[in-house]
Amino acid sequence: MSGKVFVVGLGPGAPEMQTPQASRALDLADDLVGYGPYVARVPARPDQRRHASDNREEISRARHALELAAAGRTVAVVSSGDAGVFAMASAVFEAIETGETSWRSLDVEIVPGVSAMFAVAARVGAPLGNDFCAISLSDNLKPWDLVLSRLTAAASARFVIALYNVQSRARPWQLGAALSTLRQVLPADTPVVFARAVSREDEEIVIVDLAQADRQPADMRTLVMVGTESTRRIDRGDGRAWLYTPRSIEKRS
Amino acid sequence: MSGKVFVVGLGPGAPEMQTPQASRALDLADDLVGYGPYVARVPARPDQRRHASDNREEISRARHALELAAAGRTVAVVSSGDAGVFAMASAVFEAIETGETSWRSLDVEIVPGVSAMFAVAARVGAPLGNDFCAISLSDNLKPWDLVLSRLTAAASARFVIALYNVQSRARPWQLGAALSTLRQVLPADTPVVFARAVSREDEEIVIVDLAQADRQPADMRTLVMVGTESTRRIDRGDGRAWLYTPRSIEKRS
Numbered sequence: 001m002s003g004k005v006f007v008v009g010l011g012p013g014a015p016e017m018q019t020p021q022a023s024r025a026l027d028l029a030d031d032l033v034g035y036g037p038y039v040a041r042v043p044a045r046p047d048q049r050r051h052a053s054d055n056r057e058e059i060s061r062a063r064h065a066l067e068l069a070a071a072g073r074t075v076a077v078v079s080s081g082d083a084g085v086f087a088m089a090s091a092v093f094e095a096i097e098t099g100e101t102s103w104r105s106l107d108v109e110i111v112p113g114v115s116a117m118f119a120v121a122a123r124v125g126a127p128l129g130n131d132f133c134a135i136s137l138s139d140n141l142k143p144w145d146l147v148l149s150r151l152t153a154a155a156s157a158r159f160v161i162a163l164y165n166v167q168s169r170a171r172p173w174q175l176g177a178a179l180s181t182l183r184q185v186l187p188a189d190t191p192v193v194f195a196r197a198v199s200r201e202d203e204e205i206v207i208v209d210l211a212q213a214d215r216q217p218a219d220m221r222t223l224v225m226v227g228t229e230s231t232r233r234i235d236r237g238d239g240r241a242w243l244y245t246p247r248s249i250e251k252r253s
Numbered sequence: 254m255s256g257k258v259f260v261v262g263l264g265p266g267a268p269e270m271q272t273p274q275a276s277r278a279l280d281l282a283d284d285l286v287g288y289g290p291y292v293a294r295v296p297a298r299p300d301q302r303r304h305a306s307d308n309r310e311e312i313s314r315a316r317h318a319l320e321l322a323a324a325g326r327t328v329a330v331v332s333s334g335d336a337g338v339f340a341m342a343s344a345v346f347e348a349i350e351t352g353e354t355s356w357r358s359l360d361v362e363i364v365p366g367v368s369a370m371f372a373v374a375a376r377v378g379a380p381l382g383n384d385f386c387a388i389s390l391s392d393n394l395k396p397w398d399l400v401l402s403r404l405t406a407a408a409s410a411r412f413v414i415a416l417y418n419v420q421s422r423a424r425p426w427q428l429g430a431a432l433s434t435l436r437q438v439l440p441a442d443t444p445v446v447f448a449r450a451v452s453r454e455d456e457e458i459v460i461v462d463l464a465q466a467d468r469q470p471a472d473m474r475t476l477v478m479v480g481t482e483s484t485r486r487i488d489r490g491d492g493r494a495w496l497y498t499p500r501s502i503e504k505r506s
Binding site: 009011014015016017018019021024082084085089090092093094096101108110113114115119121122128129130131133135136141146149150154156157158159232234235236237238242244245246247248249 | 267336343346363364379385389395489
């Protein structure tokens with residue numbers, strides 16, 4: 001088969017955070033496949049076909065991309081952030097494993113990108129400066145009790161936690177339940193970052209204490225980052241502050 | 254103060270994985286500060302001063318950068334991968350917090366990058382397709398029993414685990430001890446990726462079972478990634494394979 005599938009991480013949104021490797025893959029593509037708002041980020045070109053689809057259609061979208069590649073076309077499947085973090089790379093491999101045997105010989109290239117959590121961390125300081133984890137709060141694809149047990153394990157072991165897919169119209173209560181679980185383990189003054197549309201024109205970032213985190217609005221474009229008891233706030237003297245987690249941790253007595 | 258500090262994530266090594274934002278920061282800098290091999294990645298320029306230092310001198314290096322900026326210079330502190338992941342961003346903020354009060358009014362911009370773990374994941378498939386964490390195995394900066402407790406917590410909660418700083422001449426036994434701890438929690442056939450110098454000319458990547466992982470050589474340039482029991486291997490029929498972790502997890506009975 002002569003076709004090719006790129007799975008491209010576009011970065012968080014700002015064009016200056018999209019790698020040259022990603023730009024090259026988009027240039028080479030005959031077809032763009034992806035969730036509508038991500039396809040819309042790529043400048044239109046008359047000789048390139050655009051296949052924008054709804055959210056939550058990852059596997060059918062991945063199959064479509066593989067069919068196009070099997071027919072000899074060069075396809076770019078686009079994701080926001082990194083292609084492999086709660087994004088399309090895993091869906092493409094799931095479609096390959098459960099699909100046509102011939103798809104296993106297709107040329108598939110995953111193009112990594114700057115993830116939303118790294119862009120958020122950069123905006124507020126260096127909260128991911130020690131061990132950290134990333135957890136998706138979506139219970140469409142895994143049992144909610146697994147989400148809760150991972151939250152408890154991560155907070156108890158003092159990982160900084162980046163929460164993805166925190167809220168949507170169909171999932172209105174999960175973030176509140178997650179924060180409630182974290183409050184059982186972490187101090188009330190643990191810093192929590194709410195970052196919406198990081199690196200985009202409408203970016204909004206606030207830092208609150210865990211005790212107040214329930215009052216913050218969130219939606220599909222919000223990433224939430226929860227510090228540890230060692231995460232520190234540096235007041236800059238003008239109302240602004242940096243947040244960072246030191247690389248070193250003292251032995252607890 | 255008119256100076257500025259950029260803390261720049263150069264990406265894992267390949268120039269095509271360095272963002273335009275990072276390239277712009279390097280262009281603007283009067284001074285480059287960083288660990289020798291990372292400074293060496295930036296093409297030399299007659300009007301740009303280069304301050305290359307040894308490894309494990311992060312705080313003094315950060316102070317030097319802040320002093321240069323306080324004197325009015327534009328400084329780029331360079332890191333490999335992302336600037337905030339086991340890299341210089343956290344050291345710069347620690348130096349600010351413990352240093353001159355006037356440094357708090359300096360203009361500091363963190364420039365995120367493609368981390369080594371995302372580049373490694375992209376090379377082998379999509380192993381980070383579900384919840385994951387990143388742990389540094391260096392016990393220079395934190396107690397070893399904390400490293401072990403985090404490994405156990407992460408593996409028990411079925412996070413995919415990216416291990417950074419796995420081995421050096423001064424830390425020869427930590428990786429073996431970490432793998433031994435993981436073997437107490439994870440099945441012997443859990444896939445483990447050993448990736449050295451990802452995206453560089455001398456890149457070497459192998460996938461082994463956890464039971465055999467002790468036999469793999471590793472050094473300062475090696476990242477190790479440990480899957481979960483749901484991480485899957487797709488054999489391509491020609492000896493090659495992809496590794497991916499599905500987005501969905503069934504309820505355990």
